[in-house]
Amino acid sequence: MSRIRLYVDHPLGAGQTVPLIREQAHYLFGVMRLGEGAEVLLFNGRDGEWSARVAEAGKRGGTLACAAQTRPLAPPPDLWLLFAPVKKARTDFIVEKAVEMGAARLCPVQTEFTNSERIRRDRLQAHAVEAAEQCGATTVPEVADLARLDRLLDGWDPSRRIMLCDETRAGDDAALPAEPGPWAILIGPEGGFSDAERARLAALPFTRPVALGPRILRADTAAVAALTLWQTQLGDW
Amino acid sequence: MSRIRLYVDHPLGAGQTVPLIREQAHYLFGVMRLGEGAEVLLFNGRDGEWSARVAEAGKRGGTLACAAQTRPLAPPPDLWLLFAPVKKARTDFIVEKAVEMGAARLCPVQTEFTNSERIRRDRLQAHAVEAAEQCGATTVPEVADLARLDRLLDGWDPSRRIMLCDETRAGDDAALPAEPGPWAILIGPEGGFSDAERARLAALPFTRPVALGPRILRADTAAVAALTLWQTQLGDW
Known part of the structure; x- marks a missing residue:
């Protein structure tokens, strides 16, 4: 089973905390039933792909804690x-x-x-x-x-x-x-x-x-x- | 406006009469509102593409009259x-x-x-x-x-x-x-x-x-x- 990948409009880096908007929290915790500690992959179009863990899971929001870069930024050709x-x-x-x-x-x-x-x-x-x-x-x-x-x-x-x-x-x-x-x-x-x-x-x-x-x-x-x-x-x- | 193309399971050739099954008659005469004399293109997978005219248009059937070949058979590669x-x-x-x-x-x-x-x-x-x-x-x-x-x-x-x-x-x-x-x-x-x-x-x-x-x-x-x-x-x- 491949891990969930999420696009976020937020800086990504080691130790970075990433707040979730309501729709993302609903998807991760309501639909996919992730709990605290679960791992997801994040990208923002600028910093490559990062693994992150669920730090706080709420109905209307939550936070993820960035861990390590899993892939470098690889933009498509122009x-x-x-x-x-x-x-x-x-x-x-x-x-x-x-x-x-x-x-x-x-x-x-x-x-x-x-x-x-x-x-x-x-x-x-x-x-x-x-x-x-x-x-x-x-x-x-x-x-x-x-x-x-x-x-x-x-x-x-x-x-x-x-x-x-x-x-x-x-x-x-x-x-x-x-x-x-x-x-x-x-x-x-x-x-x-x-x-x-x-x-x-x-x-x-x-x-x-x-x-x-x-x-x-x-x-x-x-x-x-x-x-x-x-x-x-x-x-x- | 491009002409209607229809696949038929019937021989095609000059002067050939092609009977229509119920669904085809419904499509041509009910949905597309073609009348007698209207032209369509036919192919059957064997004889290339032929132009044909509506000879009889009915609610549950009809016939087309094959006129001339418009394209030779061009099967795709194997x-x-x-x-x-x-x-x-x-x-x-x-x-x-x-x-x-x-x-x-x-x-x-x-x-x-x-x-x-x-x-x-x-x-x-x-x-x-x-x-x-x-x-x-x-x-x-x-x-x-x-x-x-x-x-x-x-x-x-x-x-x-x-x-x-x-x-x-x-x-x-x-x-x-x-x-x-x-x-x-x-x-x-x-x-x-x-x-x-x-x-x-x-x-x-x-x-x-x-x-x-x-x-x-x-x-x-x-x-x-x-x-x-x-x-x-x-x-x-």
Whole structure:
């Protein structure tokens, strides 16, 4: 049985006392039935992973006592995932999978053919925390606010390459150019990009088109496939 | 708006009349509100993809008239996916994703640490049909009955290599040996393989271990990542 991992927004270090918020206390002591002395693993996105013991267990709070570092900080590569939100459950899956696969920042984008006009950023961020707790990550990617794709491209830092996944380009290669530095993956919406978007993306000097096979992939499948291609060719796999 | 694609278990060819079963008639005429003369795309796993027009539309049945072949038969490579069933929704996702990614056969396997002792094979097969309809495939992979991993290995054809995805081998490479011929991907259960299973798998002459990155992937994420690795190195991408 693997130990419980918890993300906390608190400094971690030898002898550090970590206070628990109500939801965490409920989870540890109410749901998981941990008692005083029980061991958990903590990470905060800055100090690596630490083992800690339950010092005080209460219904509405409690404290943990940090013991020793169990793993150093291991942030993912500087890779963003830009995706058009789809139906709720599948958007949740995209967030979960991007964390497992090792993206550093998740950017929901609104394209011309995106149905969803708003997202619950806080809900998606909570999903990212949960995925990081489960997959053994020591950081949690930030979920950005929904942004319009055209505006995002207006202010784009050209040193960040964009791996462009476009289902109309099935004849292309799955190989990426070996360009170091920051990258982003852009997954199109389920309705595809508009002609105007496609023309603009193709003309930008920092986009690199890749093909994701001969079949049409759903957005969440495409996200994992694209992240696999990037991680094995340029990332930390 | 893309056209409706329908899997039918009936020969397809120029001038061929295709009868619809009750569920298909309900979907086409009740849900999608197609009328006589409307065009759909058909595939049966043998004759490629054909356009067809609604000849008769009824509440409990109807017929389609095959017109012209729109795509040749394009079966996926001879790649099986062996996976331990997980929770219902995630098992459904594994089936859907394996079809999109291009697996030829889906084999649920029971390992020592697999919780699920039975599956609904017919339900999973229906999911595979639906995924094939949506992703543009011209074949539907067969979903096999649940089999015990040890018995499956007892009768294994050694000419079929097994790409072994084991989360305890994070230091390994993601590269596959360029061995042609039939392959299978084996995704471990969420609780991991037992020591006995791991020892046996490592000793078999047809297993090839690969690593899927430094983070722990859920079974459905691992399936897509492993299929991506295989398809880009040895498959049809």
